[in-house]
Amino acid sequence: MPDLVDVVVIGAGAAGLSVAAISAGLGLKVVLIERAKMGGDCLNYGCVPSKAMLAAGHAAAQARGAYRFGVRVSEPEIDWAGVRAHVQGAIARIAPNDSVARFRGMGIDVIEASAHFIAPDEVEAGTRRIRFRRCVIAAGSAAIIPPIPGLGEVLYLTNETLFDLEEAPEHLAIIGGGPIGLEMAQAHVRLGCKVSVIEAAAGIASREDPELVAALRDVLVREDVAFHEGVKVDRVARDGAGVTIMLGDGGRVTASHLLLATGRAPRLAALDLVAGQVEASPRGITTDAGLRSVSNRRVFACGDIADPAGIGPRAFTHVASQHAGVLARRMIFKLPAKVDYAALPRVTYTDPEIAQIGLTEAEARAAGHTELAILRWPLVENDRAVAEGIEGGLIKLVATKKGVLLGASILAPGAGEMAGTYGLMIGRKLKLSALAGVVLPYPTLAEMGKRAAGDFYTPKLLSPAVKRVVGWLKYV
Numbered sequence: 001m002p003d004l005v006d007v008v009v010i011g012a013g014a015a016g017l018s019v020a021a022i023s024a025g026l027g028l029k030v031v032l033i034e035r036a037k038m039g040g041d042c043l044n045y046g047c048v049p050s051k052a053m054l055a056a057g058h059a060a061a062q063a064r065g066a067y068r069f070g071v072r073v074s075e076p077e078i079d080w081a082g083v084r085a086h087v088q089g090a091i092a093r094i095a096p097n098d099s100v101a102r103f104r105g106m107g108i109d110v111i112e113a114s115a116h117f118i119a120p121d122e123v124e125a126g127t128r129r130i131r132f133r134r135c136v137i138a139a140g141s142a143a144i145i146p147p148i149p150g151l152g153e154v155l156y157l158t159n160e161t162l163f164d165l166e167e168a169p170e171h172l173a174i175i176g177g178g179p180i181g182l183e184m185a186q187a188h189v190r191l192g193c194k195v196s197v198i199e200a201a202a203g204i205a206s207r208e209d210p211e212l213v214a215a216l217r218d219v220l221v222r223e224d225v226a227f228h229e230g231v232k233v234d235r236v237a238r239d240g241a242g243v244t245i246m247l248g249d250g251g252r253v254t255a256s257h258l259l260l261a262t263g264r265a266p267r268l269a270a271l272d273l274v275a276g277q278v279e280a281s282p283r284g285i286t287t288d289a290g291l292r293s294v295s296n297r298r299v300f301a302c303g304d305i306a307d308p309a310g311i312g313p314r315a316f317t318h319v320a321s322q323h324a325g326v327l328a329r330r331m332i333f334k335l336p337a338k339v340d341y342a343a344l345p346r347v348t349y350t351d352p353e354i355a356q357i358g359l360t361e362a363e364a365r366a367a368g369h370t371e372l373a374i375l376r377w378p379l380v381e382n383d384r385a386v387a388e389g390i391e392g393g394l395i396k397l398v399a400t401k402k403g404v405l406l407g408a409s410i411l412a413p414g415a416g417e418m419a420g421t422y423g424l425m426i427g428r429k430l431k432l433s434a435l436a437g438v439v440l441p442y443p444t445l446a447e448m449g450k451r452a453a454g455d456f457y458t459p460k461l462l463s464p465a466v467k468r469v470v471g472w473l474k475y476v
Ligand SMILES: Cc1cc2nc3c(=O)[nH]c(=O)nc-3n(C[C@H](O)[C@H](O)[C@H](O)COP(=O)(O)OP(=O)(O)OC[C@H]3O[C@@H](n4cnc5c(N)ncnc54)[C@H](O)[C@@H]3O)c2cc1C
Pocket: 010, 011, 012, 013, 014, 015, 016, 033, 034, 035, 036, 037, 038, 039, 040, 041, 042, 043, 045, 046, 047, 048, 050, 051, 113, 114, 115, 116, 138, 139, 140, 141, 159, 180, 267, 270, 271, 302, 303, 304, 305, 314, 315, 316, 317, 318, 319, 320, 349
């Protein structure tokens, strides 16, 4: 008879590691199964290497821009081996937190093999068969390889191979202008590579507020990123050691390297979900809003692979953590818990960063909010931005007519660091008066949010009625 465990977790990425640690911490018998690298995409091929590479690019850009402050330095020399060492060093520094040794130290049985279902209450991994009370599928997502003619004949990169390049790409062509495409475009252009981005939708970063995207595009174009937007890729072909990309508008891009950044697909294939009676679609494992499989009550999904009904998947590490919290309440404590993305932040870590917390204006209107208050404050009106020579940023607040905040869109250096305030406000349904009344240190970029919120009250404050009251009060 195979072992019976309380919780088996498939996948040791951000989602699986959190669920395994919480479950073991609460005294449950846990098996964690990982077929590749502990830490999954975020640590090995995603957040960590991409932010480390961006940091190298930003360092080069700061050196190039230092003359604006009266500081003269010569054009920075990019030592690609040094950049790689920094990127791999960042991964190595964090890896012990996610290691097999650490998780075994928590009392978790870690199996290094691929897992698949053999029954609705049983999985197999390597030579082991495990019966479970609860199973959490946290197998993540992988880069979509789009059906572009000729792709099979050329060498292409994905997020799993990009950070291993031994030499700097001379010209990196990127198909896809979402967060991966834009972050990697700026990192590489700042590190001295030629970069072209091809985006099939009408514009890059199509989920973000168009006002912010326009300003970010200007920055990237000034940095020499070449954009081809609203254009399909007809086919690709090998060109010597490189690749030529034939575009639907008759144009072509010839590059030394090609990166595919065209979205993510859930890693379903190896799991044999039919044997587990687990329903899935090309979006992921179909669950209810509490992340329980709609077809097998013993099974839950977490992280990129989860497709909560009516809500849909979200591929962010902080969503994986949020999911782990929902599972702790729902699966372990049997309390009602649901995923809630009303105050969800997302950040594209370009310079400046685009941070979106809650709804964009377009999302708010699509959700049925017809009467909205839209408040803006540009960075050029912020003293800290002036002192630091920062141009082109903006905050846009989306609120109900009564001043309840629904969303904040921020384009600014370090915008992601401001996300917490707005997440708290939206989550607690706070009014703009809370932000307008807070005392913020001067001078900070964060003041632009307070100024935008203040604008909501300015017309009321300067109304004839208030002026009349002030007129009477002067005699008191
Ligand atoms: C380039 C890039 C940059 C990113 N940057 C950010 C960022 O800055 N901020 C952010 O919030 N998010 C970012 N993301 C998204 C983030 O990486 C993912 O949302 C996160 O890693 C999802 O975690 P997960 O645990 O669901 O999946 P994963 O990290 O993919 O982990 C799943 C694990 O399951 C394993 N597995 C799969 N199938 C099996 C099987 N059958 N048996 C055993 N093991 C299996 C895999 O090997 C993998 O290790 C980025 C993604 C990419 C690609």
